[in-house]
Amino acid sequence: MNKRTLLAALMAATLGMPAMADGHEPLKVGFIYVGPIGDGGWTFEHHQGLLAVEEHFGDKVETVFQESVPEGADSERAMTQMALQGADIIFTTSFGFMDPTINVAGKFPDVKFEHATGYKRADNVSTYSARFYEGRAVQGHIAGKMTKTGKIGYIASFPIPEVIRGINAAYIHAKKANPAVEMNVIWVYTWFDPAKEADAAKALIDNGVDVVLQHTDSTAPQAAAAEAGVISFGQASDMIEYAPLPRVSSIIDNWAPYYIQRVQAVMDGTWVSTDTWDGIAPGMVEIGEITDAVPSDVKAEAEALRDAIASGEYHTFTGPLNKQDGSVWLAEGETADDGTLAGMGFYVEGITGDIPN
Amino acid sequence: MREALIRLEKRPTPSKLWSWATPLVAVVATMIAGGLLFGALGTDPIVAIRTIFYDPLFGEFAFYYRGQLLVKAGPLILIAIGLSLGFRAGIWNIGAEGQYIMGAICGAAVGLAFYPLEIRWLIFPLVVISGALGGFLWAMIPGILRTRFNTNEILVSLLLVYVAEQILAWMALGPLRNPDGNGFPGSRNLAQYSSTSNQELIVGWGLHWGVVAALIAVIFAYVVLSRHILGLNIRLAGEAPRAARFAGVNPERLVLLCLGISGALAGLAGMFEVTGPSGQIGIDFNVGYGFTAIIVAFLGRLHPIGVMLAGLLMALTYIGGEAAQASLGLPAAAIQAFQGMLLFFLLAFDVLTNFRIRFGGRATA
Numbered sequence: 001m002n003k004r005t006l007l008a009a010l011m012a013a014t015l016g017m018p019a020m021a022d023g024h025e026p027l028k029v030g031f032i033y034v035g036p037i038g039d040g041g042w043t044f045e046h047h048q049g050l051l052a053v054e055e056h057f058g059d060k061v062e063t064v065f066q067e068s069v070p071e072g073a074d075s076e077r078a079m080t081q082m083a084l085q086g087a088d089i090i091f092t093t094s095f096g097f098m099d100p101t102i103n104v105a106g107k108f109p110d111v112k113f114e115h116a117t118g119y120k121r122a123d124n125v126s127t128y129s130a131r132f133y134e135g136r137a138v139q140g141h142i143a144g145k146m147t148k149t150g151k152i153g154y155i156a157s158f159p160i161p162e163v164i165r166g167i168n169a170a171y172i173h174a175k176k177a178n179p180a181v182e183m184n185v186i187w188v189y190t191w192f193d194p195a196k197e198a199d200a201a202k203a204l205i206d207n208g209v210d211v212v213l214q215h216t217d218s219t220a221p222q223a224a225a226a227e228a229g230v231i232s233f234g235q236a237s238d239m240i241e242y243a244p245l246p247r248v249s250s251i252i253d254n255w256a257p258y259y260i261q262r263v264q265a266v267m268d269g270t271w272v273s274t275d276t277w278d279g280i281a282p283g284m285v286e287i288g289e290i291t292d293a294v295p296s297d298v299k300a301e302a303e304a305l306r307d308a309i310a311s312g313e314y315h316t317f318t319g320p321l322n323k324q325d326g327s328v329w330l331a332e333g334e335t336a337d338d339g340t341l342a343g344m345g346f347y348v349e350g351i352t353g354d355i356p357n
Numbered sequence: 358m359r360e361a362l363i364r365l366e367k368r369p370t371p372s373k374l375w376s377w378a379t380p381l382v383a384v385v386a387t388m389i390a391g392g393l394l395f396g397a398l399g400t401d402p403i404v405a406i407r408t409i410f411y412d413p414l415f416g417e418f419a420f421y422y423r424g425q426l427l428v429k430a431g432p433l434i435l436i437a438i439g440l441s442l443g444f445r446a447g448i449w450n451i452g453a454e455g456q457y458i459m460g461a462i463c464g465a466a467v468g469l470a471f472y473p474l475e476i477r478w479l480i481f482p483l484v485v486i487s488g489a490l491g492g493f494l495w496a497m498i499p500g501i502l503r504t505r506f507n508t509n510e511i512l513v514s515l516l517l518v519y520v521a522e523q524i525l526a527w528m529a530l531g532p533l534r535n536p537d538g539n540g541f542p543g544s545r546n547l548a549q550y551s552s553t554s555n556q557e558l559i560v561g562w563g564l565h566w567g568v569v570a571a572l573i574a575v576i577f578a579y580v581v582l583s584r585h586i587l588g589l590n591i592r593l594a595g596e597a598p599r600a601a602r603f604a605g606v607n608p609e610r611l612v613l614l615c616l617g618i619s620g621a622l623a624g625l626a627g628m629f630e631v632t633g634p635s636g637q638i639g640i641d642f643n644v645g646y647g648f649t650a651i652i653v654a655f656l657g658r659l660h661p662i663g664v665m666l667a668g669l670l671m672a673l674t675y676i677g678g679e680a681a682q683a684s685l686g687l688p689a690a691a692i693q694a695f696q697g698m699l700l701f702f703l704l705a706f707d708v709l710t711n712f713r714i715r716f717g718g719r720a721t722a
Contacts (some may be wrong), residue, residue: 001566036689066682070644073634077425081683099546099636119541155497157641159530160541189439189526189640356530 028052029263031065032086034077034094034239035192041217041236042191043067045253046093046116052256053263061263062243071096081103083111089266092116094191101125112271114262117162119342121273128258131279132162133169133341134309135251136213137316138287138302139233143211144177145298146231148166153204154185154220155197155214159355161344163215168348169316170213173305173352183351184209193264194220205230212246222247230292238288249302250288257283277338280310317341322349365700365712375710379477380656380667383702384540390702391695392577398703400685409677409695422680424563426672427523428634431568432626434668436650438574439619441659442581446594448615452514453623455521456492461631464526465544465638466555467506469533472545485566485628490566492624493617495521504609510616522643529640555633567629571668574622578661587614595671623647652700674699 031050035043050063064087069078075097082090083104089112091102098118104115105125113125121127143152152174156163174181184207186200197216203225204212210230214221219239225232225246232242234250258276265271278284287306290299300314308314319330324347330336347355388410392402413422436453443450450456467487471480499513533544547553558564582588594611603609622701625648631638653671657663678692 030683064683064686066679066689071639071641073428073630073636073646074644074679076634077428078679078683080421081680082420084421085684095541096639096641142576158542356527 002047010225013271016138023060026060026062028087029061029063030090031063031091032069032075032090032097033065033067034069034071035217036067039192039217040219040239042253043217044237046255049158049255049259053259056260057263064073066315072100075102076104080107083108087111089114089263093177094119112266120330121275123273126274126276130253130284132285133165134279135285135287136166137173137309138306139213139249139251140173142290142294142298142302143170144181144320146206146248146294147178147181147211149208150178150180151207151209152181152183153209154183155200155204155211155212155216156187157191157216158189159187161342164344164347166215167340168319169345171322171351172278172348174243182346188216188357190216192217194218196295197221198224201225233280234288240288242289243289244293249290252286252288254283254286262324280306281312285318323347324349324351362716364715365708366715368711368713371710376658377463379706379710380658380703382706383699384670386702386706387695387698390698393713394691395616395687396409398687398691400687405681405685408681409674412680413677414672420561422676424557424561425676426669427563427568428565429675430668430672431565432630432646433519433650433653433671434571434665435567435626436623436647437653437657437668438578438661438663439622441654441657441664442578442591443615443619444654445659446591446615447598448612449509449511449652450496450499450616450619452647452652453619454645455518456459456495456620456623457647458521458525459495459627460488460645461491461627461642462525462638463624464488464628465547465631465667466533467703468547468550468632469545472550475552476553480528484553485625485631488628489621489625492627493621495624496616496620500564500613518647521617525638525642526640533638533641542640544638546636547632547674553632565629565633567626568623568635570629575661575665579627582661584600586588591615639664656703
């Protein structure tokens with residue numbers, strides 16, 4: 001046995017250890033966060049999920065987390081570290097953790113991994129995401145009804161399918177509510193940067209926008225909207241501290257039920273690799289309270305739209321819809337399939353500007 | 358008129374002793390102040406300091422962390438060595454982060470141009486050269502602007518970091534995007550493509566080609582500084598710029614050389630990172646090695662051996678800091694504050710290199 005195989009054997013022996021829990025120890029649940037837990041948005045809500053897991057299982061679980069983990073090589077180390085320290089299931093909660101999750105999962109076949117918003121799976125790697133676009137439809141409707149200037153602003157993070165879906169969903173329903181509506185999109189290339197987000201909000205407002213939607217995680221755009229006296233929506237988290245104005249409603253990511261269900265599955269030994277994409281119906285996406293700043297008839301319409309989506313009676317992307325270039329995407333009554341939605345890389349007809357690439 | 362209790366008196370020449378003792382004193386002071394900070398956050402300070410400084414080296418999982426230490430220290434040392442040459446000569450390349458990005462992009466682009474050909478002996482060296490060239494050319498922008506138009510290289514090199522970040526985002530979303538990636542941003546994985554893969558040379562050791570390159574750079578810098586005319590010119594230009602001119606040092610050539618070398622090394626670091634530990638060009642590929650390397654260069658007293666030790670120490674605070682976050686629940690911000698203290702104390706204690714402390718003594722007006 002040469003030195004190399006010895007080392008490999010040693011590593012394998014040590015790496016195998018965490019799986020040898022005897023059932024009496026608490027299940028160790030790890031979370032890798034891309035932002036700080038106090039971001040008030042995306043990471044905050046995942047952390048609420050962690051707290052819900054603690055609350056639900058009590059001393060049957062032990063939770064660990066690491067916040068502000070850069071995507072790339074550093075995240076791989078953070079995951080390895082958790083697995084080495086005996087984590088039984090690890091939730092990696094950002095798209096950029098995808099390849100590292102797959103790499104680390106390969107080295108720890110007995111640890112379960114759950115990657116949020118990605119598309120690569122393995123025997124011990126599940127993926128999960130939420131149909132945030134369903135919430136965007138409701139926001140779009142309110143935005144279309146509320147705008148006086150006819151201009152809606154959208155602070156977009158990165159031109160990935162998830163973000164493009166949100167823009168399309170919001171635009172389609174704003175346009176239905178108000179055919180004269182126009183959408184201005186600003187790309188900030190970050191998930192969390194309060195200064196950049198505030199600048200983007202101000203630029204939009206200077207440009208005549210009086211309703212601001214955001215697909216970034218901080219509350220900075222809310223503060224900018226409050227100052228300028230325009231309307232905004234909470235993103236990822238309720239951001240209720242900005243209600244009743246500027247925040248008139250919100251999209252809340254509620255991960256708690258999913259996290260509890262997956263941890264339970266590991267306990268029961270029934271965990272298998274799955275791909276979950278849930279929306280308003282199972283409660284993964286929630287619409288935050290619509291405040292009194294919204295007229296009661298608009299509020300009622302928005303709630304009806306939400307309920308129609310939840311019951312499955314209405315699909316957010318229902319034809320007739322054309323792509324931006326005028327070509328037909330969905331015929332009358334046709335609804336979008338998940339494959340197209342998952343890889344969405346085009347705007348619908350009526351949105352001006354190009355998707356950067 | 359009153360008595361000053363403590364006075365600072367300028368030393369006729371900088372103290373050699375203090376110049377080397379300062380980093381050590383700074384590390385000790387950081388441990389104490391950091392311990393107090395962690396204590397105030399409700400964590401046992403001794404446990405916290407042990408988790409950060411001892412466990413990664415000798416703890417239960419040291420077999421994994423020691424390798425990771427090299428993975429993290431490699432790029433820091435490689436970049437800091439290049440920076441230290443320029444800093445010694447008073448040439449301030451603050452934009453290594455941008456050169457790191459451009460090196461990674463150029464290396465990755467050349468590598469991916471050959472995909473899926475399997476000719477490692479040809480492709481990998483080409484990728485390495487392209488990485489160095491990418492960083493070199495990006496550093497030549499502030500270099501030529503300074504020698505031609507006398508612009509400030511601090512400002513130009515720093516601002517070019519933000520330009521490089523935009524180019525990186527464009528590459529990840531556009532030209533280098535993985536055609537099989539369902540429209541998601543990010544290139545193909547270069548670590549999984551055998552012609553460009555920069556894997557560990559010995560499994561579990563963390564020793565990849567970038568770490569080897571960092572070691573070579575340390576030796577190279579040591580020899581240049583102590584034995585070569587370029588080293589003499591660099592030291593002279595830094596210590597006595599006027600004398601350097603009289604001694605026939607061409608300042609323009611020196612600016613281009615120092616920026617070129619540091620740019621090429623930063624580019625190499627980026628290239629080794631993208632083909633190895635990171636694996637792909639993504640929007641957030643860069644994580645600040647180029648900026649942290651500035652601290653490493655100063656912590657290491659701009660001396661090659663010092664830089665190497667400082668790089669390892671800095672890597673230790675990162676790795677140990679992450680471990681402390683995960684196992685002790687310390688907030689990430691506390692760890693960052695802890696790392697910031699290191700630079701703060703270093704600069705504070707640096708006063709002792711140039712000044713002497715006098716207690717009591719003469720009356721002052």
